Amino acid sequence: MTPQAQRKQVDGRPTTSSIGQVIDLLRPEFPDVTISKVRFLENEGLVTPERTASGYRRFAETDIDRLRFILAAxxxxxxxxxxxxxxxxxxxxxxxxGTAAAMPLGRRPEGLPGAEPKDFRPSQATRLSTEMVATQADVSVELVKELHSAGLIEPGRGGYFEAESVIIAKTAKELGEHGVELRHLRAFRTAATRQADVIASLAGPVAGRKDPDARDRAAELAREIAALSVTLQSTLVTVKVRRELDR
Incomplete structure (x- = not known):
């Protein structure tokens, strides 16, 4: 019996799901989700499934919606x-x-960098050819090849690009429209590499701890540092450019 069939309503009342059923439901959209990941999010207080008398977790539809929201974000x-x-x-x-009773998880809260409905759609294929990157980014194949040669996008072990390559290609095209050339983009790549090395050096030891939540905590630490790094970098650039223009 499929997880969907097991979770059909009984006597008009919605049933709940075990943690294993939740994983089966989420894995098609989030292949990396694990029981350990869900438990980690519960320990962080982001999802609070009910507990049976014997201590087993039971997830309601709202719990599963919250997990989708978190994983997509x-x-x-x-x-x-x-x-x-x-x-x-x-x-x-x-x-x-009562002001958002009909608001589905995924609607952006005012004033916050929020999720859009697209956050809940399956992400773009993560095995992209050069031509697929060009099509999805609406750029030329030549530009994709140039970005590859410059080390701004790199294929994985199987020779395919990831979805982030599409974002990089789109951004490179838009920067080009403002006069930013490929040679300028190499400076961004160098800065990103240095920042990634710093973040990896800090998160790596956390991932190596003998703790079932170690990898999740390391990934969360990396996300926090990355977000702060983006803020710092953006602010430093803004201040520097303003001073240059005021000369």
Missing amino acids: QRDRYLPLKVIRAELEELDAGVAD
């Missing part, structure tokens, strides 16, 4: 849990006072 926007928590609190507050 981490995957598609690389948000740290503190930001995701703030978004969920905004949504919860809206539901509690």
Whole structure:
């Protein structure tokens, strides 16, 4: 019997799901989701399934919706849990006072970098050829090849590009329209590599701990540092450019 069949309503009342059934439901959209990951999110207070008298977790539809929200925000926007928590609190507050009773998880709370409905759609294929990257980014194949040669996008072990390559190609095209050439983009690549090395050096030891949540905690640490790094880098650039223009 499929998880969907097991979770059909009984006597008009919605049933709940075990953690294993939840994993089966989420895995087609989030292949990397694990029981350990769900438990980690529960320990962080982001999802609170019911417990049976014998201590087993039972997840309601709302719990599963929250998990989809969290996993999509981490995957598609690389948000740290503190930001995701703030978004969920905004949504919860809206539901509690009746102002967002019909708002599905995925609607952006005002003033926060929120999730859009697209966050819940399956992500683009993660095995992209050069031509597929060009098509999805609406750029030329030549540009994709140039970005590859410059080391701005790199295929994985199987020779295919990941979905992030599409974002990089789109951004490179838009920067080009402002006069930013490929040689300029290499500076961004160098800076990103240095930042990634710093983050990896800090998160790596956490991942190596003998703790079932170690890898999840390391990934969360990396997301938090990355988000702070983006803020710092953007602010430093803004200040520097303003001073250059004021000369």
